[in-house]
Amino acid sequence: MCVCVEGKAPPLPAMALQGEVVEWVSKFKYSGTLVSSSRDILVEVQVKVVKSIGTFASLKPIMLNKAINLGTRMLLYMAFIPPTLTLSVGP
Secondary structure (H helix, E strand, O other): OOOOEOOEOOOOOOEEEOOEEEOOOOEEEEOOEEEEOOOOHHHHHHHHHHHHHHHHHHHHHHHOOOOOOHHHHHHHHHHHHHHHHHHOOOO
């Protein structure tokens, strides 16, 4: 149970794993997802959007190339953009 005093949480207790002290952090990346102690999803959404924009920017020359079939360009888009948004994978 956590009791907050004057809007501040009490200090976290020291924790050790196999004799090594574990450091408390406010955020970390786990399986491609940013996890924060505040459980703020906005930061994670911003990271995913920025990665998707970067991925699309790297595909832009291909997407604008009229010599490449539209179907092929759509397949490339579907292969890279949705996974980047949902799984945070990409360049």
